[in-house]
Amino acid sequence: MALAGRSLGRLLIVCAAILLGASAPIQAARVSLTSADTGFIVSPVSTQEGRLLARFDLPNAVVDGAVELAVLELRVCVTCSNGGSGVTIDAFPVTREWNGATVDWGDAWATPGGDFDRSVHAAWCAARGASSIVRFDVTDMVAAWASQASENRGLIVIADPGQSCVIAPASVGKASGVAPALHIWYMSHDIR
Numbered sequence: 001m002a003l004a005g006r007s008l009g010r011l012l013i014v015c016a017a018i019l020l021g022a023s024a025p026i027q028a029a030r031v032s033l034t035s036a037d038t039g040f041i042v043s044p045v046s047t048q049e050g051r052l053l054a055r056f057d058l059p060n061a062v063v064d065g066a067v068e069l070a071v072l073e074l075r076v077c078v079t080c081s082n083g084g085s086g087v088t089i090d091a092f093p094v095t096r097e098w099n100g101a102t103v104d105w106g107d108a109w110a111t112p113g114g115d116f117d118r119s120v121h122a123a124w125c126a127a128r129g130a131s132s133i134v135r136f137d138v139t140d141m142v143a144a145w146a147s148q149a150s151e152n153r154g155l156i157v158i159a160d161p162g163q164s165c166v167i168a169p170a171s172v173g174k175a176s177g178v179a180p181a182l183h184i185w186y187m188s189h190d191i192r
Helices: 001-022 058-064 139-146
Strands: 027-035 037-042 050-053 066-080 086-093 122-127 129-137 155-161 165-169 181-189
Touching: 001 155, 027 058, 037 165, 050 066, 050 165, 058 139, 058 181, 066 086, 066 122, 066 139, 066 155, 086 129, 086 139, 122 129, 139 181
Parallel strands: none
Antiparallel strands: 027 181, 037 050, 050 155, 066 129, 066 165, 066 181, 086 122, 086 155
């Protein structure tokens, strides 16, 4: 619900800018990106703790423009050992380089389980099931990457600590092979 309200507010701002005009010609645009790299790591101590990683390459038009809204969308498998109906999960910006082909829980991280900025996050309540759709409002993270206020090293998706649910990439039925997607709405200067 918070995502919908926040997203609607940002889209109204974009529409108002278009209708009212601006001092320089601007153009509203949307781009949908599939992940350039993905990874999944599992704690060696508890198989109940898995984390998803995704990185996206931002096109120049987004970097040169102003990000108005960014939504991370992916499918996950949520299993709960206590019979719960779902889990709250968070997405955080990663702060260290990683490679999906070789990433694991301990190697290459300063902190086992991944290095990420805990001060910036997005949250979603995912339903239990083999193919739960998850959408995060990651506008602040993507805007920081686009403006180069922070380095784009991707995102890590984590179940809230203390919950007896596991998240993993969806890999059954229609969801098999579905890569995480990043949808970005942005304003760019019209350079015609």
